Amino acid sequence: QVQLVESGGGVVQPGRSLRLSCAASGFIFSSYVIYWVRQAPGKGLEWVATISHDGRNKYYADSVKGRLTISRDNSKNTLYLQMNSLRAEDTAVYYCARDRWTPEAGGGMDVWGQGTTVTVSS
């Protein structure tokens, strides 16, 4: 079945780095726009980053620009989020999600992973 599975979360000190992964299965990964969306404890959903189906175009929320980098390896059906210079405010559950449309974005997020938790604390 269509599935996204995140991994790589954990506890990390402020200023350190972490890389999240999102493994896709059950669909043609290379045809879809993919998102990272996060949710801080007790808070709402926050869009983090978007990557085009071919990886050429990337978009970031202002809050993460210059520190977080989205990438994908279509040969491995995997999405990544490289997180550098982490701050306490980056503490959240990170979800990857697929766009409903192909190959462009616009149809909303129709498949979500279960999320991976990142805690930034000394």
Next chain:
Amino acid sequence: NFMLTQPHSLSESPGKTVTISCTRSSGSIASNYVHWFQQRPGSSPTTVIYENNQRPSGVPRRFSGSIDSSSNSASLTISGLKTEDEADYYCQSYDNTNRNWVFGGGTKLTVL
């Protein structure tokens, strides 16, 4: 960037109808599709309405969506409320100018 504003919380009784609003702060609500997500505690979000008024397969007909240009807002209406509808609901749209994807702050729906 524009903002999407939702009521923080709503409460209604089983069997009743509730409408959750999502007001766009600038630019036309009709400029970009609005999508609605349901999130139950401890679970990932799921889509209940996409492209303003489309229901994914498996979502009951009790869920409907619309947009209103006069109030520059989108609405999610749930009729015949059930206790299982108790959840957080988020609207989401796209900002062409800044190439940002925008979520509303979420509405906590209580059914009791």
